[in-house]
Every structure is written in structure tokens, then in C-alpha cells.
Amino acid sequence: MNLDLLCSEVKDIARTVGDYLKNEQALLKRNDIELKGMRNYVTYIDKEAEQMLVLALQQLLPEAGFLTEENTVDFEQRPYTWVIDPLDGTTNYVHGDTPYSVSIALMHNEETIMGVVYDPVADQMFTATEMGKAYLNDLPLQVSKQAKLENGYIGFGIPYSLNEKGEHILQNTMKQFKKCSFRIKGSAALEISYVAAGISDAYFHSGLSPWDVAAGAFILQCAGGMCSDFSGGNNYIFGKEMVASNGAIHQEIMNYIIQGN
Numbered sequence: 001m002n003l004d005l006l007c008s009e010v011k012d013i014a015r016t017v018g019d020y021l022k023n024e025q026a027l028l029k030r031n032d033i034e035l036k037g038m039r040n041y042v043t044y045i046d047k048e049a050e051q052m053l054v055l056a057l058q059q060l061l062p063e064a065g066f067l068t069e070e071n072t073v074d075f076e077q078r079p080y081t082w083v084i085d086p087l088d089g090t091t092n093y094v095h096g097d098t099p100y101s102v103s104i105a106l107m108h109n110e111e112t113i114m115g116v117v118y119d120p121v122a123d124q125m126f127t128a129t130e131m132g133k134a135y136l137n138d139l140p141l142q143v144s145k146q147a148k149l150e151n152g153y154i155g156f157g158i159p160y161s162l163n164e165k166g167e168h169i170l171q172n173t174m175k176q177f178k179k180c181s182f183r184i185k186g187s188a189a190l191e192i193s194y195v196a197a198g199i200s201d202a203y204f205h206s207g208l209s210p211w212d213v214a215a216g217a218f219i220l221q222c223a224g225g226m227c228s229d230f231s232g233g234n235n236y237i238f239g240k241e242m243v244a245s246n247g248a249i250h251q252e253i254m255n256y257i258i259q260g261n
């Protein structure tokens with residue numbers, strides 16, 4: 001399989017679906033917005049965009065299965081799996097806000113082998129196909145060199161269901177408000193990609209799903225960054241715990257925010 005060639009075709013698909021999202025946002029009406037749960041939105045656009053992705057990716061790699069957010073296609077265990085979020089950042093989207101993105105990862109068995117995250121409004125295409133080969137609009141990506149929490153620029157998110165551990169992490173975050181700049185941008189796939197691009201130094205979030213993180217995490221690792229779960233282990237795609245960083249700041253994030261008292 002020529003991954004670079006496949007990736008350039010996936011980029012075209014992400015761009016087409018991203019343009020669809022951008023055009024539809026202006027047409028969205030209040031009645032089009034449904035709630036899946038408290039402050040968790042969905043629209044026909046999420047589902048339509050997912051169908052567009054599934055049809056196009058199916059043609060590209062007929063042997064691959066799908067793991068998707070909107071379940072417009074059934075999951076089947078296959079060696080190759082597309083893990084996709086057609087619209088990451090729906091809360092921003094339904095409020096007429098940005099950013100939002102299309103997120104596409106290709107997994108081979110347990111390993112991610114490609115990541116594509118596209119922000120159609122900023123026209124930012126983050127991609128990766130192997131270690132050392134991560135790009136933003138075809139320019140090579142590098143993580144930041146920030147080695148301390150102090151003066152760090154750090155993204156995070158608030159999970160839909162906030163348990164005791166999640167609340168504890170938010171309290172720890174608050175204790176660092178005087179030292180670092182924190183941002184909630186509202187699209188996990190992009191926020192992890194921002195770490196890959198050296199825009200931010202780290203990102204953490206609990207309660208995320210594989211389609212939120214798979215593509216971004218791979219892009220970050222290919223750019224020299226680091227991902228872990230909240231125990232420092234590797235279960236960050238399916239384990240609903242994500243710490244993404246430039247590597248240098250990782251241990252301080254773990255010590256003071258994730259595991260700190």
C-alpha cells in the first residue's frame with residue numbers, strides 16, 4: 001500500500017467534506033439542531049458528512065471497515081479500519097462559531113498508520129503517514145520546545161459527563177491559572193493537531209472517543225510529540241483519557257494537573 005498516495009486522496013476527500021460543512025453552516029436552522037445529551041449536539045449535517053466520507057473512503061480502500069461517530073455504517077472487525085469523525089466541534093458549529101474539523105484516521109489492526117485533520121474555515125490540513133512525516137498544508141510540523149508548565153500554552157476540554165476524577169483535574173487546572181495560559185477551542189482533533197504544529201504545548205481531556213483522538217494523536221506522534229492516558233500508559237485512543245504534549249512538558253502536566261493533589 002502506498003500510504004503517501006492514499007493520504008493525498010484522503011486529503012481531497014477531507015477537503016470536499018470540509019467545504020460541505022462550511023457551506024452548510026450558514027444555512028443551518030434552529031430546527032436542524034438535536035441534542036444527544038446535555039450540551040451534546042448533532043445535526044443532519046454530521047450524518048450527511050459522515051455518509052460522504054464513508055462512500056468516498058469505501059471506494060478508496062474497499063477492504064477497510066469503519067468506526068464512526070454517527071454510526072451511519074456498522075462497525076465490523078477488519079484488518080484495516082477508518083476511524084472517522086465527520087464534524088469534530090459540533091457545539092462550535094451549531095453556534096455559528098469555529099473551529100471545527102473533519103478527522104480521519106486509518107488503523108491497521110491496533111496501529112494507526114495515517115491521520116488527516118482538516119479545518120475548512122482556516123484551510124488548515126494536518127496530515128501524517130509515518131514518524132517524522134507530519135505536515136500542516138504540506139509544511140513539516142514540529143512540536144514546541146516549551147519545557148515548563150510556567151508560561152505554557154495549554155489546551156483542554158470539559159467532558160460531557162464529568163466524574164470525580166474529571167472534576168479533580170479541572171480543580172488542578174485552576175490552581176495553575178496564574179502560571180499558564182489555558183484554552184478550550186472545542187475540537188479535540190484540531191487541539192491535538194495544534195500541539196503537533198507547536199501552536200500549543202499540551203492538551204488534555206477525559207471522556208473522548210476514538211474518532212476524536214485517533215488522527216490527531218498519530219499526527220502528534222509523527223511530529224515528535226507524545227500521547228498517554230492518565231496513568232502514563234498507551235490506552236489513549238480507546239481509554240477515554242488523553243494527555244497530548246510536546247514531550248518536554250508531559251511529566252509536569254501529569255504531576256501537577258492529571259495526577260496532582
Ligand code: IPD
Nearest residue numbers: 087088089090091157186187188
Ligand atoms: C467533541 C469535541 C470537543 C470535546 C468533546 C467531543 P464532537 O466532539 O471534540 O472538543 O470537548 O468531548 O465530543 O461532538 O463535536 O464531534
Ligand code: CA
Nearest residue numbers: 085088089212
Ligand atoms: Ca468529536
Ligand code: CA
Nearest residue numbers: 069085087088
Ligand atoms: Ca462529531
